[in-house]
Amino acid sequence: MPNRTAVHSELYSPDSADNPSLNGGRCRSCGYVFFPPQRYGCESCGAPPEKLEAVQLGGRGTLHSYATVHLHMGRDIEAPFTIGLIVLDDGPAISSTLANRTDEGLAIGDRMKSVLVTASTDQAGNEMVELRFAKAEGSK
Secondary structure, eight states, X not given: OOOXXXXXXXXXXXXXXXXXXXXXXXXXXXXXXXXXXXSSOOTTTOOOGGGEEEEEEOSEEEEEEXXXXXXXXXXXXXXXXXXXXXXXXXXXXXXXXXXXSSSTTOOTTOEEEEEEEEEEEOTTSOEEEEEEEEEOTTOO
């Protein structure tokens, strides 16, 4: 089995088997939870960077909106592909490419979970994995 490498290692771990967590942060002053991680200070209360701590965010949430892109714009992903806005159970709302290529079978309010998909293979034969979201089993 090839080694797996995260395309964006600062955002998630490639070692998760199912429903990978996301690398986020929390303000120790006001409790604000955010994603992606940053070290500039709290965007909610203005606390300095030293008041921020790293937290793992569960990769589950609710689909708030989505759009399917049909025109290839030169990115590494082939059209069509669907982008969703997922409100994580842990608080933040994030935009993510969905595992579903189109919006077929999706509905606002669907339960979603994070998954890792193979985006490419590097020259050494390692799988390059990306975090995406898929409809969770048992959702509508």
